[in-house]
Amino acid sequence: MSETVPTAAAGRSPQEAEIVAALGDRPVVLIGMMGAGKSTVGRRLALRLGLPFLDADTEIESAAAMTIPEIFETHGEPHFRDGEARVISRLLDGGTKVLATGGGAFMREETRDRIREKAISMWLEAEADVILRRVKRRADRPLLKTPDPAGTIARLIAERYPLYREADITIASRDVPHEKIVDECVAALHDYLCAAPPQP
Numbered sequence: 001m002s003e004t005v006p007t008a009a010a011g012r013s014p015q016e017a018e019i020v021a022a023l024g025d026r027p028v029v030l031i032g033m034m035g036a037g038k039s040t041v042g043r044r045l046a047l048r049l050g051l052p053f054l055d056a057d058t059e060i061e062s063a064a065a066m067t068i069p070e071i072f073e074t075h076g077e078p079h080f081r082d083g084e085a086r087v088i089s090r091l092l093d094g095g096t097k098v099l100a101t102g103g104g105a106f107m108r109e110e111t112r113d114r115i116r117e118k119a120i121s122m123w124l125e126a127e128a129d130v131i132l133r134r135v136k137r138r139a140d141r142p143l144l145k146t147p148d149p150a151g152t153i154a155r156l157i158a159e160r161y162p163l164y165r166e167a168d169i170t171i172a173s174r175d176v177p178h179e180k181i182v183d184e185c186v187a188a189l190h191d192y193l194c195a196a197p198p199q200p
Helices: 015-021 038-049 057-062 070-074 078-093 107-119 128-135 149-164 180-192
Strands: 028-031 054-055 098-100 120-125 169-174
Touching: 015 038, 015 120, 015 180, 028 038, 028 169, 038 054, 038 098, 038 180, 054 057, 057 107, 070 078, 078 098, 078 107, 098 149, 120 149, 128 149, 169 180
Parallel strands: 028 098, 028 120, 054 098, 120 169
Antiparallel strands: none
16 A cells, blocks of 8 residues: 555646656656665655655565565565565556665566566665665664675675666765755656657
């Protein structure tokens, strides 16, 4: 179930209204590492656009009736990734929304293909030190339950960033007010979806 009740379309700025019209029934899918701000920025972006917000991790936990750490511990990562792919596939079919995905979701080829086909993807790109600083605040990151979280983050960045770069839009996630990042997301979406094609 979506967390954000859409605001009235009348409350959108002309720029935001153009974005929603150009999206049609396509979702905006946020990708990136844990701690990049996908859920935080996604909620605010959804409010700005008057769209529902969904977090794939929350939907996975709801479907499994378990937390993600419990799924990892009980069934292992491959089982979690299978469920994640199924849930994201279902959510992509549910009309226009802002959808935050887990850090590993975009690594699966079938999920990347579905996102490419049905959605607009936006990568929140964060530097390793920003990620480490943010994820230290939470103890529910199964992939960081290692003796060397910084080394794990560096490895994940090396593995994931080449594929994240396939996203339609890239936004730098950094330590500035969230509304500034949301402003940049809105501007980038408008440029991507609504900019006039170059004249021949």
